[in-house]
Amino acid sequence: xxLKVLISFLGLVAYASxxxxxxxxxxxxxxxxxxxxxxxxxxxxxxxxxxxxxKYTLNQIEDFEVITKPDGTQVYLLELEFLxxxxxxxxxxxxxxxxVRPKSEMAVEADCDVALSEAGGNFSVVAFKCKTEIETIxxxxxxxxxxALNDTDGNQLVQNTLEHLNKNHTLQATxxxxxxxxxxxxxxxxxxxxxxxxxxxxxxxxxxxxVNCVPLDHAVAxxxxxxxxxxxxxxxxxxxxxxxxxAPPAGPVSPSTKQxxxxxxxxxxxxxxxxxxxxxxxxxxxxxxxxxxxAGDPQPALVAKPEILLPRCPxxxxxx
Ligand SMILES: *[C@@H]1O[C@H](CO)[C@@H](O)[C@H](O)[C@H]1NC(C)=O
Ligand SMILES: *[C@@H]1O[C@H](CO)[C@@H](O)[C@H](O)[C@H]1NC(C)=O
Ligand SMILES: *[C@@H]1O[C@H](CO)[C@@H](O)[C@H](O)[C@H]1NC(C)=O
Ligand SMILES: *[C@@H]1O[C@H](CO)[C@@H](O)[C@H](O)[C@H]1NC(C)=O
Ligand SMILES: *[C@@H]1O[C@H](CO)[C@@H](O)[C@H](O)[C@H]1NC(C)=O
Numbered sequence: 001x002x003l004k005v006l007i008s009f010l011g012l013v014a015y016a017s018x019x020x021x022x023x024x025x026x027x028x029x030x031x032x033x034x035x036x037x038x039x040x041x042x043x044x045x046x047x048x049x050x051x052x053x054x055k056y057t058l059n060q061i062e063d064f065e066v067i068t069k070p071d072g073t074q075v076y077l078l079e080l081e082f083l084x085x086x087x088x089x090x091x092x093x094x095x096x097x098x099x100v101r102p103k104s105e106m107a108v109e110a111d112c113d114v115a116l117s118e119a120g121g122n123f124s125v126v127a128f129k130c131k132t133e134i135e136t137i138x139x140x141x142x143x144x145x146x147x148a149l150n151d152t153d154g155n156q157l158v159q160n161t162l163e164h165l166n167k168n169h170t171l172q173a174t175x176x177x178x179x180x181x182x183x184x185x186x187x188x189x190x191x192x193x194x195x196x197x198x199x200x201x202x203x204x205x206x207x208x209x210x211v212n213c214v215p216l217d218h219a220v221a222x223x224x225x226x227x228x229x230x231x232x233x234x235x236x237x238x239x240x241x242x243x244x245x246x247a248p249p250a251g252p253v254s255p256s257t258k259q260x261x262x263x264x265x266x267x268x269x270x271x272x273x274x275x276x277x278x279x280x281x282x283x284x285x286x287x288x289x290x291x292x293x294x295a296g297d298p299q300p301a302l303v304a305k306p307e308i309l310l311p312r313c314p315x316x317x318x319x320x
Contacts, residue, residue, distance in 0.1 A: 024068040030061040030315030042114040045125040053264025056082035061315035084108040092246035115277040127271035147183040154183030161228040161237035174205035
């Protein structure tokens with residue numbers, strides 16, 4: 001706690017000393033090719049840092065502006081909303097081909113602030129911070145309930161189905177659990193139907209009788225993704241096994257998921273050169289409060305500005 005306070009205090013000092021004058025902030029259009037390009041670079045960068053759970057996709061560009069520093073250099077700031085897809089981070093599919101998790105399955109969304117530099121029309125990410133949350137919908141009968149990733153029954157379903165899979169395929173390989181993506185349950189007809197989604201990785205063992213199975217290196221291992229469903233002892237799983245080398249290269253390993261959480265969080269703060277652009281003390285504090293979108297809400301009323309016909313921001317909602 002103290003450390004965090006100290007870091008943000010130092011960030012503030014660095015920020016303030018570089019910008020003794022009022023910041024020159026120019027507001028840009030969220031519905032523009034530049035905003036789209038910057039958002040795409042941000043999404044790819046943030047996905048590449050994420051080594052647990054699912055790939056994210058862009059849902060909306062919420063704000064876009066540029067700060068011109070006294071020395072003439074510029075920093076672009078983007079506020080983005082991402083949604084979780086159904087593709088695990090090791091799935092070879094491109095994000096654009098991945099299905100977005102619907103709200104009815106307790107979707108996960110992330111709000112990210114990204115600072116970018118620009119050169120020759122190309123953006124690159126300097127720093128970002130993200131806040132990941134579950135989209136809560138009201139409790140309902142028969143609804144899908146997200147369980148903690150360390151849930152005992154969910155983990156049992158994973159172990160049982162993976163063991164069964166290893167005894168029952170013809171690939172001459174033994175797979176180990178790589179990452180649990182999500183665990184859910186649903187109360188139907190007097191029992192709990194559980195669903196587990198998990199990623200697996202090939203080990204050096206070729207038979208279930210081998211011991212001390214160790215995952216092979218990511219570059220040479222086969223990866224897979226399993227969807228398991230169970231009700232008591234009656235459980236089954238279907239797994240997709242990907243070609244060797246088709247899985248995206250493993251990025252820097254992100255910190256393992258906090259125990260007790262129900263979803264994998266995106267990196268909360270990435271600011272290797274301590275720019276301080278994303279510190280909570282930055283200019284964003286002066287902005288109007290963001291109206292939180294809820295299911296079924298109409299789009300927020302446009303603030304009419306005489307000479308602008310389209311709202312400057314936010315940009316269009318891509319999914320929901
Ligand atoms: C702010 O930056 C813009 C370029 O983005 C420049 O045209 C303008 O003169 C600057 N304004 C001040 C007050 O420095
Ligand atoms: C911008 O990107 C294009 C295409 O990737 C590349 O050819 C060009 O050299 C880049 N420009 C700069 C200034 O880096
Ligand atoms: C393999 O799967 C079949 C069909 O689900 C099942 O009947 C059989 O018992 C399984 N074999 C093992 C060793 O689990
Ligand atoms: C797999 O690797 C581990 C560690 O190197 C070793 O102890 C084990 O015997 C290996 N298993 C097989 C089946 O080669
Ligand atoms: C899951 O993790 C939380 C937080 O560490 C802990 O309180 C809880 O007992 C754990 N649950 C299980 C089933 O291990």
